[in-house]
Amino acid sequence: MTPSRIDFRIIADWIRPQSRVLDLGCGDGSLLDYLARSKGVNGYGLEIDDAHVGMCIKRGVNVIQTDLDAGLSEFDERSFDFVILSLTLQAVKYPDRLLREMLRVGTEGIVTFPNFGHWRTRWQLGLLGRMPISPALPHEWYNTPNIHLCTLRDFAKLCRDENIEVLESQVVDHAHRQRLGFRLFPNMLGEIALYRFRRAALP
Amino acid sequence: MKAIPPDSVGLVTPARLQFSEPLALSSGGVLTDYDLVYETYGALNAEASNAVLICHALSGSHHVAGYHSLEDSKPGWWEQHVGPGKSIDSRRFFIVACNNLGSCFGSTGPASQNPATGRPYGPDFPMVTVRDWVESQARLADRLGIRRWAAVIGGSLGGMQALQWAIDYPERVRHAVIIAAAPKLTAQNIAFNEVARQAILTDPDFHEGRFYDHGTEPRRGLRLARMLGHITYLSDDIMREKFGRDLRGGKLNFDYQVAFEIESYLRHQADSFVGRFDANTYLLMTKALDYFDPAGATEGDLARALSGIKADTLVLSFTSDWRFAPARSREIVKALHDNDLNVSYAEITASHGHDAFLMRIPRYVDILTAYMDRVASGADA
Numbered sequence: 001m002t003p004s005r006i007d008f009r010i011i012a013d014w015i016r017p018q019s020r021v022l023d024l025g026c027g028d029g030s031l032l033d034y035l036a037r038s039k040g041v042n043g044y045g046l047e048i049d050d051a052h053v054g055m056c057i058k059r060g061v062n063v064i065q066t067d068l069d070a071g072l073s074e075f076d077e078r079s080f081d082f083v084i085l086s087l088t089l090q091a092v093k094y095p096d097r098l099l100r101e102m103l104r105v106g107t108e109g110i111v112t113f114p115n116f117g118h119w120r121t122r123w124q125l126g127l128l129g130r131m132p133i134s135p136a137l138p139h140e141w142y143n144t145p146n147i148h149l150c151t152l153r154d155f156a157k158l159c160r161d162e163n164i165e166v167l168e169s170q171v172v173d174h175a176h177r178q179r180l181g182f183r184l185f186p187n188m189l190g191e192i193a194l195y196r197f198r199r200a201a202l203p
Numbered sequence: 204m205k206a207i208p209p210d211s212v213g214l215v216t217p218a219r220l221q222f223s224e225p226l227a228l229s230s231g232g233v234l235t236d237y238d239l240v241y242e243t244y245g246a247l248n249a250e251a252s253n254a255v256l257i258c259h260a261l262s263g264s265h266h267v268a269g270y271h272s273l274e275d276s277k278p279g280w281w282e283q284h285v286g287p288g289k290s291i292d293s294r295r296f297f298i299v300a301c302n303n304l305g306s307c308f309g310s311t312g313p314a315s316q317n318p319a320t321g322r323p324y325g326p327d328f329p330m331v332t333v334r335d336w337v338e339s340q341a342r343l344a345d346r347l348g349i350r351r352w353a354a355v356i357g358g359s360l361g362g363m364q365a366l367q368w369a370i371d372y373p374e375r376v377r378h379a380v381i382i383a384a385a386p387k388l389t390a391q392n393i394a395f396n397e398v399a400r401q402a403i404l405t406d407p408d409f410h411e412g413r414f415y416d417h418g419t420e421p422r423r424g425l426r427l428a429r430m431l432g433h434i435t436y437l438s439d440d441i442m443r444e445k446f447g448r449d450l451r452g453g454k455l456n457f458d459y460q461v462a463f464e465i466e467s468y469l470r471h472q473a474d475s476f477v478g479r480f481d482a483n484t485y486l487l488m489t490k491a492l493d494y495f496d497p498a499g500a501t502e503g504d505l506a507r508a509l510s511g512i513k514a515d516t517l518v519l520s521f522t523s524d525w526r527f528a529p530a531r532s533r534e535i536v537k538a539l540h541d542n543d544l545n546v547s548y549a550e551i552t553a554s555h556g557h558d559a560f561l562m563r564i565p566r567y568v569d570i571l572t573a574y575m576d577r578v579a580s581g582a583d584a
Contacts, residue, residue: 020543042543044546050552053549053570054549054569054570057517057570060577063549064536064548065549076541079540079541
C-alpha cells in the first residue's frame with residue numbers, strides 16, 4: 001500500500017519500527033494496516049462502529065469493539081509505545097480524560113484533529129456568523145459528531161495544563177497535503193493538526 | 204423434508220473411533236476404553252492444514268450440519284453457519300465435529316455399557332471437564348492425521364473448549380474462535396446449574412443415577428432443568444417479542460393448564476428434550492461448565508493462564524446475552540491482549556439472548572465469514 005495520505009506518513013515517521021501501538025477510533029483499520037506494513041508495528045485498534053469493526057477484521061487488523069467514552073481501563077499502564085487518536089479527539093465526551101488515559105497506557109501519544117482556528121472557520125463564524133462547514137468539518141451543527149472542537153492554541157494550552165510535553169507538531173490541509181506557509185501560520189492555515197507528546201517530567 | 208438445500212453439506216453419516224489407551228481425567232479418574240463419535244464435512248488437504256474443529260455446547264452433539272436422512276425434519280445444530288459457501292465453508296475446510304465424552308449422542312457416556320459391570324455406567328461414569336474433552340479431541344485429531352487445527356471454534360461451552368485448546372495445545376491451534384463464552388462461570392451461572400441438577404437429583408425416578416436399571420428416567424427433573432435452561436438462553440426482550448402475554452386459547456381458564464404462549468413454549472422445549480437427552484449427561488455437562496476456570500491454576504490470574512497461547516483469536520459476544528454477557532467475553536479479550544496476542548473482538552447487536560450464537564444474524568455472519576477468510580488464507584494476522 002502506498003501512503004497516499006500525508007497524515008499517515010507523518011505518523012509513520014514519528015513511530016519507531018516494531019513499536020506497540022494502540023489506535024483509538026481506528027476506523028476501517030487503514031492506519032494500523034499501513035503502520036504494520038511500513039513500520040512492523042503491532043497492536044490493536046479500538047472502534048465502536050459495527051461496519052468499521054467488520055472492515056478491520058477483513059483487513060486482518062486486530063480490532064476490539066468498544067466505546068472510547070467508557071475509558072481505557074482494561075489496558076494496563078505503559079502497555080503501548082504509542083497511543084494514537086486520529087481525528088477522534090473532537091468526537092469524544094471527555095477529551096481531557098482521554099488524553100490522560102492515553103499517557104497512562106502508552107509512553108507517547110499522537111493526536112490529530114481538525115483545527116477550528118483555520119481561517120475559513122474563523123471567516124464563517126467571525127464574519128458570516130454561521131457555524132463553520134468545511135471539507136475538514138463537513139457536518140451541520142445539528143448532526144455533527146464533533147462536539148469538542150478546538151484550535152491549535154487551545155490544544156497547546158490543554159497540554160500545558162495537563163503537564164503534557166509536546167514533542168512535535170505539524171499541520172496539513174483537508175486533503176492531508178502540506179503547503180507553503182503552514183510552518184509560519186499553522187493555526188491560521190492548517191486544517192488538520194498532528195501532535196506527538198508525552199507526559200512531561202515533573203518540575 | 205422434500206429436498207436438501209444446495210447450501211447444506213447434505214446427507215452425512217457419523218463415524219466412530221474406539222480408543223483403548225487410558226485417558227487420565229482431571230478428577231483423578233481414568234477412562235480405560237472409550238468411543239468418540241464424530242462427523243466431518245469437506246476434505247482434508249494434502250498438507251492437512253485446512254482442518255477446523257467445531258466444539259459443541261451443553262446439549263449439542265457432533266451433528267453440526269447436514270441431515271442424517273431425507274426424513275430428518277431438522278438439520279444439524281449449526282447448519283446456519285456450516286456448509287458450502289457459508290461462514291465455515293465446507294468447500295475450503297475439513298470440518299470436524301466431535302461428540303464429547305459423557306454425552307448421550309454416541310460417544311462413551313453414562314448410558315454406555317461399563318465394561319467392568321456389563322451394565323450402563325450411570326453414576327459411575329467419571330466426571331469430565333473441558334480439559335478432558337480437549338485431551339480426547341486431541342487424540343481424535345491424531346487419529347485423523349491433523350497435527351494442527353486451522354481453527355478451533357465453539358459457542359458457549361464450545362467456546363470454552365476452543366479457549367482450553369489454545370491453552371493446552373498452543374502448537375496445534377492456529378486460530379481460536381470463541382463465541383458467547385466466559386472465562387469461568389459466575390455464582391449466578393452456577394446457581395442456575397445447581398437448580399437444574401437438583402431438579403434431576405430429587406426426581407424419584409432418578410434412582411441415584413441408575414434409572415436405566417429401573418426402566419425409567421427422571422423425566423420431571425430433566426423437563427424442569429431444560430425449562431430453566433431455556434429461560435436463561437433467551438433475553439427478556441426476545442421473550443416479550445416472541446410471546447408477550449399472548450394467550451394460547453385466547454382466554455384465561457382459571458386452571459393449571461397452559462394459558463400463556465411462553466408456558467406452551469417451555470413445555471414444548473421440555474417435552475422434546477426428554478427421551479432425546481440423558482439426565483446423567485445433563486448433570487455431567489453442567490458440572491463441566493461449573494468447573495471450567497483456566498485461571499484456577501494461576502491464582503485467578505487469567506492473563507497468566509493464557510500466556511502460553513500462540514493462536515490468533517476472534518472473540519464474539521451478543522448484546523442481549525445475560526447468561527454469558529459481553530463483559531465476560533471482554534475478560535478473555537483483556538487477558539489475550541495483556542499477552543500481546545493477536546485478538547479481535549466484536550459485540551453483535553442481537554435480541555435473542557445467549558441463543559443468538561446459534562442464529563443467522565447478518566453482522567454475525569459477515570464477521571465470522573471475514574475471519575474465516577483470514578483463516579483460509581493462512582494469514583496469522
